[in-house]
Amino acid sequence: MMTIKRHLLLISNSTLHGGGYLEHCKEHIQTFLGSKVKRVLFVPYALHDRDAYAKTARHKFEKLGYTLDSIQESPDPVDAVQKAEAIFIGGGNTFRLLKALYDNGLIPAIKKKVFEDGVPYIGSSAGTNVATISINTTNDMPIVFPPSLQALGLVPFNINPHFLDQDANSKHMGETREQRISQYHEEPNTPPVLGLREGSLLLVEGDRATLLGITRARLFLRGHSPTEHEPGEDFSFLLNQI
Amino acid sequence: MMTIKRHLLLISNSTLHGGGYLEHCKEHIQTFLGSKVKRVLFVPYALHDRDAYAKTARHKFEKLGYTLDSIQESPDPVDAVQKAEAIFIGGGNTFRLLKALYDNGLIPAIKKKVFEDGVPYIGSSAGTNVATISINTTNDMPIVFPPSLQALGLVPFNINPHFLDQDANSKHMGETREQRISQYHEEPNTPPVLGLREGSLLLVEGDRATLLGITRARLFLRGHSPTEHEPGEDFSFLLNQI
Ligand SMILES: [Ca+2]
Ligand SMILES: [Ca+2]
Numbered sequence: 150m151m152t153i154k155r156h157l158l159l160i161s162n163s164t165l166h167g168g169g170y171l172e173h174c175k176e177h178i179q180t181f182l183g184s185k186v187k188r189v190l191f192v193p194y195a196l197h198d199r200d201a202y203a204k205t206a207r208h209k210f211e212k213l214g215y216t217l218d219s220i221q222e223s224p225d226p227v228d229a230v231q232k233a234e235a236i237f238i239g240g241g242n243t244f245r246l247l248k249a250l251y252d253n254g255l256i257p258a259i260k261k262k263v264f265e266d267g268v269p270y271i272g273s274s275a276g277t278n279v280a281t282i283s284i285n286t287t288n289d290m291p292i293v294f295p296p297s298l299q300a301l302g303l304v305p306f307n308i309n310p311h312f313l314d315q316d317a318n319s320k321h322m323g324e325t326r327e328q329r330i331s332q333y334h335e336e337p338n339t340p341p342v343l344g345l346r347e348g349s350l351l352l353v354e355g356d357r358a359t360l361l362g363i364t365r366a367r368l369f370l371r372g373h374s375p376t377e378h379e380p381g382e383d384f385s386f387l388l389n390q391i
Numbered sequence: 392m393m394t395i396k397r398h399l400l401l402i403s404n405s406t407l408h409g410g411g412y413l414e415h416c417k418e419h420i421q422t423f424l425g426s427k428v429k430r431v432l433f434v435p436y437a438l439h440d441r442d443a444y445a446k447t448a449r450h451k452f453e454k455l456g457y458t459l460d461s462i463q464e465s466p467d468p469v470d471a472v473q474k475a476e477a478i479f480i481g482g483g484n485t486f487r488l489l490k491a492l493y494d495n496g497l498i499p500a501i502k503k504k505v506f507e508d509g510v511p512y513i514g515s516s517a518g519t520n521v522a523t524i525s526i527n528t529t530n531d532m533p534i535v536f537p538p539s540l541q542a543l544g545l546v547p548f549n550i551n552p553h554f555l556d557q558d559a560n561s562k563h564m565g566e567t568r569e570q571r572i573s574q575y576h577e578e579p580n581t582p583p584v585l586g587l588r589e590g591s592l593l594l595v596e597g598d599r600a601t602l603l604g605i606t607r608a609r610l611f612l613r614g615h616s617p618t619e620h621e622p623g624e625d626f627s628f629l630l631n632q633i
Contacts, residue, residue: 166562197577242574285533288565291540292527292575298536311565320408322589323530323553332484333534335439347564 154267156181157303157353159277161310161345161362163240171209171273177350177361179213182235182269188216190233194249195241195275206239230258233268240274240310243287247279248295256301263303270303274310277345281308285333286342288326304353305340306387307333312344312367327367327375334371341387342369351384358384396509398423399545399595401519403552403587403604405482413451413515419592419603421455424477424511430458432475436491437483437517448481472500475510482516482552485529489521490537498543505545512545516552519587523550527575528584530568546595547582548629549575554586554609569609569617576613583629584611593626600626 158181165173182189189210193202203219210217215235223229230236236259238246250256262268272280278287279300286307315325324332330342344367345351351366352359359381360366366378378384400423407415424431431452435444445461452459457477465471472478478501480488492498504510514522520529521542528549557567566574572584586609587593593608594601601623602608608620620626 162564164564166564197574242571245574245578285535287533290528290530290571290575291533292571292578292581294540298533311563313563313565321553321555322404322406322408323555329484329532329534332439332487333532336487336534339534 153355156269158271159351160273161349162347163273186235189235189237191217191219192238195246226253227258235269237271238276243275243278243284243289244291244293246275248293251296277308277310307342309344312346330369339371395597398511400513401593402515403591404589405515428477431477431479433459433461434480437488468495469500477511479513480518485517485520485526485531486533486535488517490535493538519550519552549584551586554588572611581613
């Protein structure tokens, strides 16, 4: 049997209320990357000012003991991916991020690195959305039009990052997050959606997936009622579908 | 000089907190349609259950004195548009709505009816988004992939319906609505975005546009600070660009 060389750390949100950038998940990042990885390739495409974004990420990763190379600093982004020891895709606008991944020919390059070479992948927020099968469950505004909503497909389901419970006191009449996800599941053949509340992370190692962090997650399966899941729970069954 | 035969009533939200369906804007609808219109063609594509949606809309419009024909009841949707005395496109998911408009060949048909025949158009929420130049500023989740984000273009700018002010007490770290719109304006050549809070409507008659309703609107122009506008204000300048 072939072993799946897949190492993913999929973070709901880069910043938790009251904390600094990646502060709430820094131990998880260190444990995940370990001591073999020295350099991390950062993909800042989700924000407009890529250099400013790289500066923020570099500051944090250097503090954690890693050198950060930001992909826009390389003349050849595909080559940068091919040489990467680890990849980190940060949050921002998911449509902008996915379009830039397509525009730069990075979808097949990153998939190959993760699945064939076993290079660790960290995604946060939009970087988590693009790691999944598609960006159909992003919360972001469609400020640009990517050629497809299909994404890296590193896992065969969807994630909704920054998952938000209904506020019973709100007078706002826009759809709740749960209503939006259930509208997605009205469409045929739509995969599971894992709602990762802020403070949650999903760790995927080969064919095993585990919920990490400090908040519960809410899982939506087409045709079923949503279910609540505690940190530490095994989500490997989500990797086995199709 | 050619007169623009354009009559639009663009509503932020179908239901205001504590009120019934279209209750907060029923007088505006009656004034807008007047007594010459007897039948309204309803487009329920933004929700999955079109028949249930048509029933809700029919109930309301009959109370207001109009007969409602729902487009999915017609064997030929383009023909239904061509025969329409007035068109009402309801809210729901904007991506689903726009995709169905394209799939049924209704984009050119509705444009022609509004611009050449002067047929009154009412949009609410997603129905307001698709009336504008594009759906780039929808709040909805991209549950399906339309062939383009370009929409009916009945006005040459964008609207953000259900516009929501930042909640200073929120601990949620997702982007505020204002941040999302400013990310849109980081992209080149992006048109103005009119943020219509719940309770707002924009009336467009030919080359005149007026804010109606009970709440202020927030206007975003690329490269400028946002501005606040009172009900009754003239927005005709938004119709004159490009
Ligand atoms: Ca985002
Ligand atoms: Ca909606």
